[in-house]
Structure formats: structure tokens, C-alpha cells
Amino acid sequence: MEPGPIQLLILAGLLSLGLAVERSYSLIEQNKTWQEAQDYCRIHYNDLATINSAEDTIQLQKEADAHRFSSAAWVGLYTDMDTWRWSYNNMSLGNFRNWKSNQPDNTMGREGCVTMAYDGLWADMVCIGGKPYICFKDTQPERYIFFTNSTSWYMAQSFCRQYYTDLAYAPDDVSNLAIKSIIPGGNIGWIGLSRDSWKWSDQTTPSTIPWMSGQPNNLLKNENCVFIENGKMADNRCTDLFPFFCQSRIKRNRLITRVEVTSNQNLNDPAVNELILDTIEKKLRERGLQENSTVAWRKKPDGTVFNRERTSNDYNNNSNDYNVKC
Ligand SMILES: *[C@@H]1O[C@H](CO)[C@@H](O)[C@H](O)[C@H]1NC(C)=O
Ligand SMILES: *[C@@H]1O[C@H](CO)[C@@H](O)[C@H](O)[C@H]1NC(C)=O
Ligand SMILES: *[C@@H]1O[C@H](CO)[C@@H](O)[C@H](O)[C@H]1NC(C)=O
Ligand SMILES: *[C@@H]1O[C@H](CO)[C@@H](O)[C@H](O)[C@H]1NC(C)=O
Numbered sequence: 001m002e003p004g005p006i007q008l009l010i011l012a013g014l015l016s017l018g019l020a021v022e023r024s025y026s027l028i029e030q031n032k033t034w035q036e037a038q039d040y041c042r043i044h045y046n047d048l049a050t051i052n053s054a055e056d057t058i059q060l061q062k063e064a065d066a067h068r069f070s071s072a073a074w075v076g077l078y079t080d081m082d083t084w085r086w087s088y089n090n091m092s093l094g095n096f097r098n099w100k101s102n103q104p105d106n107t108m109g110r111e112g113c114v115t116m117a118y119d120g121l122w123a124d125m126v127c128i129g130g131k132p133y134i135c136f137k138d139t140q141p142e143r144y145i146f147f148t149n150s151t152s153w154y155m156a157q158s159f160c161r162q163y164y165t166d167l168a169y170a171p172d173d174v175s176n177l178a179i180k181s182i183i184p185g186g187n188i189g190w191i192g193l194s195r196d197s198w199k200w201s202d203q204t205t206p207s208t209i210p211w212m213s214g215q216p217n218n219l220l221k222n223e224n225c226v227f228i229e230n231g232k233m234a235d236n237r238c239t240d241l242f243p244f245f246c247q248s249r250i251k252r253n254r255l256i257t258r259v260e261v262t263s264n265q266n267l268n269d270p271a272v273n274e275l276i277l278d279t280i281e282k283k284l285r286e287r288g289l290q291e292n293s294t295v296a297w298r299k300k301p302d303g304t305v306f307n308r309e310r311t312s313n314d315y316n317n318n319s320n321d322y323n324v325k326c
């Protein structure tokens with residue numbers, strides 16, 4: 001580094017290199033319940049299989065083909081009926097429950113949000129379905145407001161959060177009665193209760209699920225676990241016995257490297273950050289960085305990348321890190 005005639009700033013930022021993510025699958029040809037299969041995979045591999053990309057689908061099929069296997073096998077997809085939480089303060093559902101008989105029933109495997117009817121009883125329903133809704137205002141005493149216009153649970157939640165406190169919250173009989181009293185006869189409305197939808201055993205969220213036609217259907221009730229057969233999925237009772245696919249440990253190699261930049265500009269301007277990143281990425285690709293690897297700045301909590309290190313004539317010492325001159 002040659003100190004120039006103008007005093008330049010030397011700034012340092014951290015560059016994160018995300019290297020190829022690898023997932024490989026093993027078919028275990030032993031009949032087990034979903035839970036037993038999950039235990040087995042967690043002991044001997046990484047987890048039950050997550051299949052979240054076209055590449056994953058290809059890799060899983062390769063493993064099936066290698067075993068000449070074309071029957072049903074468990075994968076990591078499941079739905080947990082015990083994850084009910086109140087929207088208000090993200091509180092878990094306590095002991096007070098006021099389900100209508102035979103509810104929640106997760107009809108067709110698609111119900112994750114809850115309505116209260118004019119009789120005060122709860123039922124699970126499809127979250128994206130249009131229903132009236134009940135907001136509450138966290139005052140003493142609480143106020144409840146019934147809206148007759150039909151909307152999804154999510155829209156109702158954002159509306160209530162914007163103009164009131166949240167969707168109605170019924171932790172006890174007293175609140176439940178108060179909400180019930182403002183629901184007009186014959187009506188129902190969303191309250192703030194919902195649960196997690198389908199998720200993978202490794203706790204990641206599915207992007208799309210390749211269901212077989214007519215699936216999920218929760219036909220026999222409690223069909224909370226999923227098998228794959230020839231690339232398509234179906235919900236099934238978790239206690240049935242199937243072979244299963246485990247996934248091996250995901251390699252998520254991350255390399256963090258320090259980058260020094262000499263400049264007289266404000267390098268924390270996002271447009272400038274972007275420009276420097278592009279330049280570095282191009283250089284790395286020229287030197288053989290694989291296409292499926294990523295390059296990104298490590299942002300500090302305040303969103304900036306660079307720290308001011310020193311001015312160019314403070315020191316004249318070489319660092320081994322990546323140096324860029326702008
Ligand atoms: C990443 O790319 C390399 C070379 O193109 C390839 O061998 C490897 O399988 C890829 N990995 C993933 C996870 O796609
Ligand atoms: C698993 O169960 C199926 C159906 O009962 C049976 O046909 C198959 O042979 C069993 N596989 C093993 C490895 O026990
Ligand atoms: C709500 O709580 C659950 C369980 O602790 C947690 O997994 C989830 O991330 C929380 N959600 C929000 C929005 O904080
Ligand atoms: C429902 O109606 C109210 C009152 O007319 C309106 O303010 C509100 O935006 C509507 N809610 C939604 C989610 O569209």
C-alpha cells in the first residue's frame with residue numbers, strides 16, 4: 001500500500017463465502033413408525049430427509065433407484081397439532097381450551113387457524129379462508145370489536161395489530177365469555193389462535209410440497225406424518241410402518257475473510273457496498289469459485305459493513321488480508 005498524496009481512509013469489512021451446501025440421502029429398508037424413523041436418523045445420520053429443492057428431489061430419486069425402491073417411505077415432513085399459540089405476545093395455549101366437540105379436526109390436513117362461534121366454542125379452519133374476525137384492545141377492561149367483513153386470518157391479524165392490540169385473546173373463561181357476547185347470533189370470527197403448518201423434521205419450512213392429487217386429506221384423522229412414493233407425497237398416520245429416508249449431515253461451509261478497502265468515499269453507502277462486492281465476486285469466480293457458492297458482506301447489527309480502521313499515513317504495515325483499492 002502506497003500512501004497517496006491525499007489522505008485516504010482504510011476501512012475493513014468482513015466478507016462471508018458460503019460454499020456449496022450438500023445434502024445426501026440414505027434409504028433405510030426397515031419398517032418403522034415415523035417417530036422411530038426420526039430417532040434412527042438422528043442417531044445414525046443427521047435427520048429424517050428434508051427435500052426442499054429440485055436438486056434434493058434428484059438426489060433422493062438417485063438413492064431410491066440405487067436400491068430399486070419404488071414404494072412408500074417416510075420423509076421428514078410432519079405437522080404438530082400441539083403447537084397452538086396466541087397471536088398476542090406469542091403466548092402458548094394454556095389449560096383453558098374451549099373446543100367444540102370433535103375439534104380441532106384439521107379437515108383435509110389444511111386447518112391451522114381458529115374461529116370462535118356465537119356460542120363461544122372454537123373450531124380450526126383453513127387460515128386463508130375468508131371469515132369475519134374479532135380484534136381486542138388491551139385496556140382495562142379489554143375491549144373486543146367484531147368485524148363482519150370476511151378476510152384471511154393473516155389479514156385479520158395485521159389489521160388488528162395495526163389499529164388495535166391484536167386478534168382476540170381468550171386465556172380464560174371470563175375473556176371467552178366477553179368475546180362470545182359480541183359475536184352476533186349465527187356468526188363466527190377469527191380469534192388469535194393458530195399453529196405451525198407442515199414443517200421438516202430439521203425444523204425448516206417447506207417451500208412447496210409435491211402432494212399426490214387429493215392429498216393431504218387427513219382421511220383417517222391424525223394423519224400428521226408424510227411419506228413419499230415416486231416423488232409425490234401423502235399424509236399418513238405416524239404410527240404406520242414404512243421404510244424411510246435419512247439425510248446425511250448438511251455441509252454448510254462458511255469462510256469469513258477480512259477485506260481492507262482504501263478509499264475517500266463513504267463505503268457504507270449500500271450502492272457502494274454492492275459495487276465492491278460485485279468486483280470481488282467477479283475476481284473470485286475468475287479464480288474458480290463454484291457457481292453454487294455465495295459471496296456476501298457480513299453486515300453489522302446497524303446494517304453497515306465497514307469499520308474505519310485508520311488513515312493511510314497512520315501506519316504503513318501490510319496485512320495478509322484481501323486488499324482492495326477504490
Ligand atoms: C456445486 O457445484 C459443483 C461443481 O459445479 C458440483 O460438483 C456440486 O455437486 C454442486 N453442489 C451442489 C450442492 O449443488
Ligand atoms: C415392510 O412391511 C411391508 C408391508 O407389510 C412388507 O411387505 C415388507 O416386506 C416389510 N419390509 C421389511 C424390510 O420388513
Ligand atoms: C413464538 O414462540 C415460538 C416457541 O417459542 C417460537 O418458535 C417462535 O419463533 C415465536 N414466534 C415469534 C414471532 O416470536
Ligand atoms: C373491514 O372493514 C373495516 C370497516 O369498514 C375496515 O376498516 C377494514 O379495513 C376491513 N378489514 C379488512 C381486513 O379489509
Ligand SMILES: *[C@@H]1O[C@H](CO)[C@@H](O)[C@H](O)[C@H]1NC(C)=O
Pocket residue numbers: 315316317319
Ligand atoms: C499493523 O496494523 C495493525 C492494525 O491493522 C496494528 O494493530 C499493528 O500494531 C500494526 N503493526 C505495526 C508494526 O505497525
